Amino acid sequence: MDHDVVVVGSVNADLVLEVPRHLHPGETLLGRDASVLPGGKGANQAVAAARLGADVAMVGAVGTDPNADVALAELRRAGVDLAAVRRVEGPTGLAVVTLADDGENSIIVIPGANSTTDVAAVEAAASTIAGAAVCVLQAEIPLDAVGRAAHLAHEAGRRVVLNVAPACRLPLDVLRLADPLVVNEHEAAILLGADPGTAVPAEQTVRELAELGVGSVVLTLGAAGVVGLDATGTWSLPARPVTPRDTTGAGDAFVGALAVGLAQGDPARDAALLATRVAAASVQRLGAQLSYPWKDDPLP
Numbered sequence: 001m002d003h004d005v006v007v008v009g010s011v012n013a014d015l016v017l018e019v020p021r022h023l024h025p026g027e028t029l030l031g032r033d034a035s036v037l038p039g040g041k042g043a044n045q046a047v048a049a050a051r052l053g054a055d056v057a058m059v060g061a062v063g064t065d066p067n068a069d070v071a072l073a074e075l076r077r078a079g080v081d082l083a084a085v086r087r088v089e090g091p092t093g094l095a096v097v098t099l100a101d102d103g104e105n106s107i108i109v110i111p112g113a114n115s116t117t118d119v120a121a122v123e124a125a126a127s128t129i130a131g132a133a134v135c136v137l138q139a140e141i142p143l144d145a146v147g148r149a150a151h152l153a154h155e156a157g158r159r160v161v162l163n164v165a166p167a168c169r170l171p172l173d174v175l176r177l178a179d180p181l182v183v184n185e186h187e188a189a190i191l192l193g194a195d196p197g198t199a200v201p202a203e204q205t206v207r208e209l210a211e212l213g214v215g216s217v218v219l220t221l222g223a224a225g226v227v228g229l230d231a232t233g234t235w236s237l238p239a240r241p242v243t244p245r246d247t248t249g250a251g252d253a254f255v256g257a258l259a260v261g262l263a264q265g266d267p268a269r270d271a272a273l274l275a276t277r278v279a280a281a282s283v284q285r286l287g288a289q290l291s292y293p294w295k296d297d298p299l300p
């Protein structure tokens with residue numbers, strides 16, 4: 001196997017704006033601080049996995065602007081193989097992250113170079129995708145490219161971890177390659193065609209997701225923990241009790257760590273236990289990638 005994990009997805013620079021509270025429409029608000037940090041759901045997941053000691057490759061793209069170097073810095077530092085990250089004319093993906101005092105964030109993503117990670121780009125990276133034990137996918141690149149990557153990995157007999165974030169609808173033939181499908185409650189509701197505002201018991205949600213024909217399901221519930229469903233049945237794990245400073249990228253830390261556990265052959269529940277601890281560590285510091293623990297760091 002060439003790599004433990006390949007991540008096919010977005011690479012962003014995050015413009016993080018620290019504000020006392022979230023804006024109301026039409027309002028001007030004085031913020032406290034601004035920083036440009038490495039981000040992107042795909043790159044975050046790759047860094048999370050690599051910092052835990054996995055051998056990781058990234059498939060994606062950055063632009064020709066100065067943000068490209070910011071976006072690649074932590075991938076490089078964590079030793080991620082970047083041979084399949086293209087540099088394309090134009091801007092790097094940019095996320096504007098508004099972080100309020102309560103630790104909650106809201107994010108606007110301008111895809112930039114990520115929109116060139118299309119079906120052709122994925123096919124050009126086919127050998128990298130087929131050469132990793134676990135292929136990790138999200139939804140911040142064109143969705144037909146997500147589908148093509150899932151099929152390439154599956155045809156090569158590899159495990160597909162499909163994190164449908166941000167929330168979107170994916171075709172059933174793609175969802176059915178997921179083992180596991182990883183979503184939060186909002187993303188699950190969108191996938192199921194339900195109203196995201198309606199409270200549904202987590203066990204019912206994982207059952208309905210499993211009925212779509214996916215290999216297994218991991219439903220993340222934030223401070224309420226995780227519920228999973230696989231061949232062993234339904235299981236749940238509590239979240240680790242920590243005080244959040246910044247939740248940006250916590251879901252990505254979870255997915256990256258989950259992929260590491262699965263790549264080393266752990267059962268999904270054990271991999272999810274590691275992932276909850278890594279995600280808990282990540283919310284205690286500012287930023288996404290910069291907040292992720294390294295292999296020998298103590299975990300909550």
Ligand code: RIB
Binds near residue numbers: 107109140248250288
């Ligand atoms: O999941 C967090 C990430 O979403 C941020 O790093 C931002 O880049 C957006 O992609």
